[in-house]
Amino acid sequence: MQTRIFNNKQWFYVRRPDGRVGAEHYELRESAIDDSLANNEVLVQARYISVDPYMRIQQHERRTYDVPHPLGIVQRAGVVAQVLASASERFQPGDWVLGYNGWQLFDKCHANDLQKLDAEAAPVSTALGVLGMPGRTAWFGLMEAGRPRPGETLVVSGAAGAVGSLVTQFGKRAGCRVIGIAGGAKKCAYLLNELGLDGAVDYKAFSSADALAAEIQKQTGGVDIYFDNVGGMVTDAVIPLIKLRARIIICGTISQYDGGLDHPDLAPRMLQHMLFQRATIQGILARDFVARMDEMRAIVAPWVKNREIVFDETIVDGFDQLPQALNMLFEGKNVGKLLVRV
Amino acid sequence: MQTRIFNNKQWFYVRRPDGRVGAEHYELRESAIDDSLANNEVLVQARYISVDPYMRIQQHERRTYDVPHPLGIVQRAGVVAQVLASASERFQPGDWVLGYNGWQLFDKCHANDLQKLDAEAAPVSTALGVLGMPGRTAWFGLMEAGRPRPGETLVVSGAAGAVGSLVTQFGKRAGCRVIGIAGGAKKCAYLLNELGLDGAVDYKAFSSADALAAEIQKQTGGVDIYFDNVGGMVTDAVIPLIKLRARIIICGTISQYDGGLDHPDLAPRMLQHMLFQRATIQGILARDFVARMDEMRAIVAPWVKNREIVFDETIVDGFDQLPQALNMLFEGKNVGKLLVRV
Structure with missing residues (x-):
């Protein structure tokens, strides 16, 4: 041959x-x-x-x-x-x-x-595309990290892109209300007319995160899931709009790829580290675990009884000292739990 | 009577x-x-x-x-x-x-x-304290959101405080290497000598997040779990040091309580919203789900075959166009997956 x-x-x-x-x-x-x-x-x-x-x-x-x-x-x-x-x-x-x-x-x-x-x-x-890497990103990112439920509001940045255009549609099929963010009227028309989304926001029509946030808030009334492909100002705008137990998926920070990775970070641009390390951020409050104190007590109370752990208290004497005592927290003057003994 | x-x-x-x-x-x-x-x-x-x-x-x-x-x-x-x-x-x-x-x-x-x-x-x-709200915060925050494993490195900000001093000790008992961050030499001595931590960093000895980060990196070699009570510059310093699949727990942002909540946010100070809404941020990458493509294919491939979802492609013709095509992504010139046909 x-x-x-x-x-x-x-x-x-x-x-x-x-x-x-x-x-x-x-x-x-x-x-x-x-x-x-x-x-x-x-x-x-x-x-x-x-x-x-x-x-x-x-x-x-x-x-x-x-x-x-x-x-x-x-x-x-x-x-x-x-x-x-x-x-x-x-x-x-x-x-x-x-x-x-x-x-x-x-x-x-x-x-x-x-x-x-x-x-x-x-x-x-x-x-x-849809049956390859971008599709895999969209599917597992939304379904695994986003955990969409019917009736929830999903906001997707970079919504007309390879990943975003799929996330929005998977979100619709999961029963979510889906609002897409993209740059320009043409892309927004695409989101509404071709992808059938419930709303579209042209971020280029807004000059500040605050103004953009006002529009997104108007269209959503709050965000249950934010699937983020872009970072930067768009993300600055969305994050303050999250609702209770919202899920934010950091899939990309494309607005920073041609600059923000090379130069010092600003604003939530540190979110790139969440992406690179597939890390999780979670807010917690004690009230969410009130009903589970027994689980903790079973383990921790013996440590307290046997003085196996340190539970120092900073005790201020005198009821009249209460406002100053509250202030001490922000001046770093306490070690361990701060209490006022009366 | x-x-x-x-x-x-x-x-x-x-x-x-x-x-x-x-x-x-x-x-x-x-x-x-x-x-x-x-x-x-x-x-x-x-x-x-x-x-x-x-x-x-x-x-x-x-x-x-x-x-x-x-x-x-x-x-x-x-x-x-x-x-x-x-x-x-x-x-x-x-x-x-x-x-x-x-x-x-x-x-x-x-x-x-x-x-x-x-x-x-x-x-x-x-x-x-230890058997009340601060203890509950420390225990469930660390165990549920932090998921500590033996041998991992746990960094705790506000480590000498009511919650932090317990998180550090719970972390030690879970087998972690624990480094505490606190303000002042006295608190740091307390962390080392009373709480028995593996390291202590006095953030007040550093004038920038970069300098603080260098010290934390030196002491940790990277962070698996960051339990954050303070936010601000300390958190700016820690976040770039996270390791693969790190868990960051936003428990407090005390550095901003007397100012940052009232005035515009900077840096990762938006993390307060994560706290208030108990929200989660998670970075994702397609590679993590390669082995699970079958799960996705079973659901998505029929949608593709039946054209039930839109999977538009932006196709650029000509091998010589590749670098310009890559650039198009950052100029927002594509809708859907961008491909070069050759």
Whole structure:
């Protein structure tokens, strides 16, 4: 069999951006690639190459949820491709596959790194969208972290994006009232007319978080679930509107990807750390556990009785001292529980 | 039986503070109270009156986790008291009780509003501390929201306070490495010597969140659980140090109680809303759910096949357009999943 030669094109990531990313941070290189294959190797030709916000996170020099994307290699990315040649019995020429081959027209990779796609079941490009990583993010983010219940109000930022447009629809199917936030009248019309949402807010029409918050409050009356893809001013506006036991899902902070990750944080922009570490923030109040004091008492009361733990008190004598005593809390003058003995 | 008369003293809350609270926001009033009682009524004499940070939250005009504390009434507070006279068969003179009688020496209340204390089981004042509301906050906040595991690193702000001093010890008993943050060398010595913590950081010795963060990082190597009582600069410092799947418990934001609640928020000071609404923030990443795609596919794939949901794609043609396409994400130029077709 004759060796075929293909003209490959590859985008190498060569320079870290500080701010907006652009062509100047890449180099387009051309080279020849043939179809000679080692055992289990497959030659694929890219048909759809993914472009995702997370790529910008990985371009930062510091550790985020990953080590930084190395310089001098092909930009990593999900790719929907077709098999041109195969030295694996699992793939035949013409097969549609999903791989992580990056920004290049042709690639040789191990058969184990490819996943066969069924072009009959769904359009192949959905393997990079609704039935791929963005869909997984939307589905599990909303269902697992958001725990939507019928009748609740779901607000989604970046609502017209790959993830947001799915979260909004999954939310509708879970019985939520769904309000989408997006930039511009065209996107908002899309949210209302194509996705069938209950409301849409064009954040670009507002110059401050307060003004934006007033509009969102008007449309929602309060937020049970906030699925956040953007961070920044939009999130500044939504967070004060949360209702009791609200769930906030930090899925992205795209408004900061071209600047806020490089430079000092402001406002709830620290939420990027929640994303990178998949961390949880939860507010708690003692009143929520009043009915469960027995559980605690069974364990802690013996420690108190046997003086196994320290429970120091700062005791102020004199009823007349009460307001000053309250003040002491904010001056840090107490150790342990502050009490006034009368 | 002859009627007895007692000289009552009451602190009325009469003026909302803007900043630090003090005696000027209260009025001390004296009056006579006798021991005549209606059926089921009890006359109690306060012995320990509680002073808690939450009182300052309630003094704000706006809704927090509660409606504001009304003006012109006795300051509400937990009280450990003794029964002087009782028209309830449940209480006898001399009994120790826990009530919510507020800042006053004497009070008549319904027997149902009092809880009998066993002075043999534990010092009665602990009903306002380790075996009361602060203990409940510390125990359930740490165990339920923090989910401590042996070997993890727990950082506690306000570590010498009523709640913090218990959280640290509960954390040690759960097998955590515990580092306390407090203000001043004396409190830090207390954390190390009395509470037996693994480390202590005097936040007052640092003039910036960055410098404080460097010290905490040095002592911890990263934070698995952050139990936050203070907010502000201390929290600014800790949050960037969280480790994978860290848990952050927002129990208090005391650094803002005398100012930050009244005035515009900065930095992670929006965390007060997490507290008031007992809300949760959680970071999510698609990779965490790769192994669960089958669950999603079973539900979502039929919606895709039947075109029951919208999965629009923005498709850019041409391999050479890749860097510009990545840029489009940050300019908001895509609707749905952005792909480059090659």
